[in-house]
Amino acid sequence: MHILIIEDEAELARHISRALVRSGHETTIRHDGNEGLSAALSLLPDLIVLDLGLPGLDGYTLLSELRRQGHETRVIILTARGEVEQRVKGLKAGADDYLPKPFSLDELVARIEAMGRRGATAEPGDILKIADLVMDVPHRRVSRNGKAIALSPREFEVLQVFMQEPGRIFSRTELCERVWQREHTYDTRTVEIFITRLRKKIDHARTTPLIHTMRGVGYSIRDSHPESGPSPKASAQS
Numbered sequence: 001m002h003i004l005i006i007e008d009e010a011e012l013a014r015h016i017s018r019a020l021v022r023s024g025h026e027t028t029i030r031h032d033g034n035e036g037l038s039a040a041l042s043l044l045p046d047l048i049v050l051d052l053g054l055p056g057l058d059g060y061t062l063l064s065e066l067r068r069q070g071h072e073t074r075v076i077i078l079t080a081r082g083e084v085e086q087r088v089k090g091l092k093a094g095a096d097d098y099l100p101k102p103f104s105l106d107e108l109v110a111r112i113e114a115m116g117r118r119g120a121t122a123e124p125g126d127i128l129k130i131a132d133l134v135m136d137v138p139h140r141r142v143s144r145n146g147k148a149i150a151l152s153p154r155e156f157e158v159l160q161v162f163m164q165e166p167g168r169i170f171s172r173t174e175l176c177e178r179v180w181q182r183e184h185t186y187d188t189r190t191v192e193i194f195i196t197r198l199r200k201k202i203d204h205a206r207t208t209p210l211i212h213t214m215r216g217v218g219y220s221i222r223d224s225h226p227e228s229g230p231s232p233k234a235s236a237q238s
């Protein structure tokens with residue numbers, strides 16, 4: 001993969017780059033937010049490692065601008081440890097994952113490679129459909145009622161988990177495991193933010209919402225017209 005590293009601490013950027021190159025990736029480093037944004041727009045990297053506190057243009061603004069221009073490049077943000085607000089703000093701006101500083105380079109590489117692999121797992125010929133929502137897995141395209149919907153790779157993966165098993169209720173923990181592949185640090189807030197992002201893109205201003213919340217249990221995707229699909233197998237018993 002070609003990975004763009006936007007980090008103003010020169011030494012840290014170099015360490016990250018070296019670790020990624022050792023694992024067979026190609027890297028580009030930028031130390032400033034404005035230069036980072038123009039590199040992201042012109043070099044079209046496969047993935048971006050983005051620090052949030054940057055000179056010139058901060059990471060949140062850079063990310064929002066990238067998304068506003070329709071670029072769905074995978075982005076992993078580097079946050080200060082314990083700064084929940086930073087992470088929430090970064091995920092809302094369109095990040096796919098985050099890593100709190102200080103982190104081990106091994107963990108960063110593992111996280112990046114997991115993200116890369118997820119993008120390449122499509123089975124050719126897979127078209128998933130629920131009501132008027134259509135997911136073309138090999139081409140990574142989604143449309144509703146014939147209108148294309150732009151999703152970030154992570155949003156696509158969350159939606160794909162739902163669409164592979166319509167009606168099934170997924171707990172936040174299970175979604176975390178399936179999409180973020182974290183076994184120990186379940187971060188349910190991240191899942192909530194992604195559900196909100198998906199709802200905005202898929203269900204906003206529609207008469208029949210497809211993403212459903214079972215309070216205290218989890219989420220599912222289903223066609224709410226009773227004649228056109230099985231009802232959820234699991235049920236909220238609390």
Ligand code: CA
Pocket residue numbers: 007008009051052053054
């Ligand atoms: Ca910084």
